[in-house]
Amino acid sequence: MEQLVFYSLGLGAVIGALGVVTAKNPILSVLSLLWTFFCLACVYLLIGFEFLAVAQILVYAGAIMVLFLFVIMLLNLGTSEAADFDTARAMGRRLPLVLLVGCTLAALSILAAQQVGGTSDEARADLRSVGSLTDLAQVMFGTYLLAFEAASILLLAGTVAVVMLAKRERRKNAA
């Protein structure tokens, strides 16, 4: 049962990802990506990572995708610009390349899965134990304290960058 749910979610995520690159309307791409994020969040739930699932919905689906929508509307990317370029057909023409990249990625992820112990029950129990909020907090505020504090600096840098961007735009508008 769990296997069945997992594979259907995986399939859903892949279909969503294909939708992102093949949709002609950029807004449909955003919606496909949302669907992919939803499937991924369900996968996280399935392996017991509640926090990660909620974080996925809260930050990726709830915040970053809203920014994408705003940017699309800001640039006024209609369907017309994208109409000349048919991604699906372009991908079809470069089928060998697409297949090569796809197979490489699949091989890499299988290798990575084997590195961490694959899908054995042991590995899954291991994963579940880190899933709890308190454990994650312990690691975050202990072992990875430096990275945690560095993240705040990164966010500060992001803030400065976005203000500079928005300000430059405003000066151009005034001129």
Next chain:
Amino acid sequence: MTVLLATLLKVLVIFGCLISAAGISTLAERKISAWIQLRRGPNRVGPFGLLQPLADGIKFMFKEEFVPPGKSRFLFILAPALAAVPAMMSVAVIPFTGRIAEIDGTPILGSVADLDMGAIFIMAVSGLGVYGIILGGWASNSKYPLLGGLRAAAQMISYELSMILIILAIVAMSGTLNLREIADAQNDHTLLGFLPAWNVFLQPLAFVLFVICTFAETNRHPFDFAECESELVGGFHTEYSSMKFALFFIGEYCAMIVMACLTTTLFLGGASVPFWAEAPWFIGLGSFVFKAAAFMFLFIWVRWSLPRFRYDQLMALGWKVFLPLAITNIFITGLVLAL
């Protein structure tokens, strides 16, 4: 198997109650506004106009649909669904009452799903409602809806931030993200010997901020820039008709109901009855509904009493007042907890 059936029944009942409550709220909105303005309000359909929401629903079904021609037809049809589904889903973690029964050792609780991440789940899911509004505005291929949708989106995300930070202060105090446990934590002792230990008394600043945030988050007066009748005609749903318009409407009222329930849970002890710790579950449910209904009344009362803000005032309030205050609140809470 019995547990599964009981769960199914419970979910169906909660969903039915949510939809009915949304319908009743629309009637209450019209009745109370009439009362405030010394009118009679709907009184033709059924006794005292009580069947009005039903009549409205049936009417919506038979109304002509409008879909703007062009390439965004699919998005236009999808948008109301994207607005309604998150609003209805976020009710899932609200603990309406305590334990109802126990079947084969599995307790049947008073919420759809008793999630350990409930407090964040509700913010994450209700935050998704913003897509329906942006897409509805964009797909309408009309100027007023686009402006209304964008404004509503920017407003919702701004206030969602303050809301999450306020909830986190409560979470830090209760030591859990589970909404049922947050509600229970308010009922295990009393303050000064007579006050129930509700968070409204422990975190009055957070309570006031949170209630105002719920108004902005649900696009209600005095922050209803999504609709803003006098400037934007009808805002993001100007071009919508028939059941698609109704879905936006139901979503909006469901979001209000969920926010009223969330405020009750976080600040008013949820389903508890003061001085009666052992109250049976249906008394608790009654207590919860009473408290939530009081907030619904507040939503309506404010709408018909206050004038609308200006949009820049709203954004300034969110970023320059609410966000700093929410951060200060969580800081002070943390300080008190750590010392």
Next chain:
Amino acid sequence: MPTPYTALFILLGIVVGFVVLVTVASNLLGRKRQNAEKDSPYECGMDSESPARVRISIHFYLVAVLFILFDVEALFLILWAGSAEAFNAAGHGALVFAEVSAFVAVLALALAYVWRKGGLEWDR
């Protein structure tokens, strides 16, 4: 064995079913009599002068980015808020609180910077 998520997905099924049902039903039941006037976008009786999809203000972009930045901050704070009790019980609550305070202080600095630079003024 139903977990809480079973009920959650049952609700999702019911909600999606309801939404699809009413959308389709109103499409089938409602009458259809289209004409060009009805299809034109509503603009208080005037004919539309320009395309509806105007380019939007840069402010929306700024707000969205700021929202992401502070959302990530909130995400880290969830970790702290959810486990503050455990840390206090273990006796290093004050230390963890100091760490989190430093994190929030930097973000508060970011907010102050945007404020100072006028990024929060809507009309400028």
